Amino acid sequence: NRPKRRGPNNKFDNLPESSDPAEIRKQVEFYFSDQNIAMDEHIFYGIDGSKNRPMSLKHIASFNRMRRFQPYSAVVAALRDSEFLEVVEDGEYRGNGNEGIKRKVPITIPKLDGDKEEKELSLIDEFNRVRFNASKNSLTSSIIAKGFGTEEEAPQVELEEFFRPYGAIAVRMRREKDDGRAFKGSVFVEFENDEAQKQFLALDPKPKWKDNELFFMGKKEYNEMKCAEKGIEPGTTGELSHWKYRGPHQPRRGGDRTRRDGGRSRRDDYRRRRSDSHSRSRSPYRHRRRRDSRSRSSDSDDWKDRRDKFQKSRDYRGHRDEEEKPKQLVDERGVPVVHDTRPDRNPNGTLKEAADKGAADASKKRGRVDDDAGKDDGSKKTKLEVTAD
Structure with missing residues (x-):
């Protein structure tokens, strides 16, 4: 599951509907820009990092900032003329309404000393490097601006329009870390x-800003000032090994993996403490639960005994099936006798018509033989009689 986009969802609902191709290209190209991908894990995971896979253009068009661009065909037409993005219309993205969108040039993953050419980075490692590199590079090209009031007084779109004439490429509203995610009034x-x-x-x-004075300071200087106030060293200027973003769905498990034993000693300590606490526990509920488990075990044994007895009894279906099953006929040598069950065949496999015809022919033949025998007896008897006279 990829991470959900956070923040208020209604701040772009009142934007006027538009089909301006220049505005469409500017917004979608920003989504896929190096600056935004380095901070937007949703897009980074969607394109699969350096693999640069296409994302569904319908999905991109459903973003809050994109809903005002209508109709959808205008979005597709505008992006076909983009020099930075490519509209994908083959494979799974074939057909109207199924188009995909991707960068023409994949994002570059920073290299580190000691990297091997054949080493393939995981997606989270790629995002770590891209985000760290962007944070380090943007430190000297960014500022902090304060004094904008509430989000109703300073909507995101108006802030972007305010800074765009001065060469700004991204404006990020700073929010509180609680569930409300309230706007701090600074960007x-x-x-x-x-x-x-x-x-x-x-x-x-x-x-x-609307006749109000604003506070401006370079982001690097602001970062150093806040670190000095808190008595800590600035972390974004260090090495990547000291700055780890675990990603939106990378829970910590398996203990401390920086230890030689993989965190096993801490897990063993926990198990030992848990075992000791259970052995020292005097809770009556624990003993009752143990007694219940023993009783369930005895009931299980009784049930198994009853099952075995039933299966051995004559009421068991298996025995009845064996009794109802007809016995196999065998000849005197013990060879199974096979009968032909076809309606037009005799049990020995011969055709019934052929057998009946053969029987009829045999009967006629016997009749002729009998007639011939009768004639012979008569002639002999007559001859004897003549001789006698």
Whole structure:
């Protein structure tokens, strides 16, 4: 299961309907951009990382930001002219309404010292590297801006329109970590490069949000300031081994895998403590549960005995089947006798018509023989009589 997208779902409901191909391309190309894929695990897992598999365009069109683009055919037509994305219309994406979308050039996975050419990274390892690399690179090309008020006063779309003329490529609203995910009134803004970020911070006078003064600071400087306040070292400037994103569905299991024993000693300690606590327990419920388990065991044994006795009795269906089954006939040598059960055959396999015809012919032949025998006897008797006279 891939991770669900978090945050309010109604902030884009009031956007006007549009079929502008330029707006459609800009929005979908942002979804598949290096900057967004590095932070959006839903898209990263959807394209299968460096394998660059297509995603369903219908699925992309169902995103909150995309629902205002109507009709769906306008989305497909606009993306066919994209220089960054490719519309896939073969295989499982064949047919109108089944189109897929993917990058023309797969995302690049950063290499580390010691990587082997034949080593294939897992999807979570690829995301670790891409996200860490993007976080490190965007540190010097991003700023933090504060003073926007509530989300109703500063919708996402208006914030993007506010920073776009200055070369911003991404605006990320900062939210509280509780379940409400309330907007903090501040955003991280990423620019095209370090130079664009420096030019924005050097603006004089500074841009205002609806006549309200705003606070601006480079993201790297802001990060160092907050770490100094908390007495910790900045972590995003270290090595990848010190920065691990476990992914949206990677639970920790098997103990501490950085230990030589794979975490077995901690598991063994836990099992030993659990066993000791059970042996010391004086809870009457535990003893009652043990007695119940023993009684269930005896009942199980009794049931097995009753089952065996029943199967050995004459009431068991197996015995009745054996009795009802006809016995096999055998000849004097013990060879099974096989009878032909076909309606047009005799038990010995001969045709009934042929057998009947043969019997009739034999009967006629016997009749002729008898007649001939009778004639012979008469002539002899007459001859004897003549001789006697």
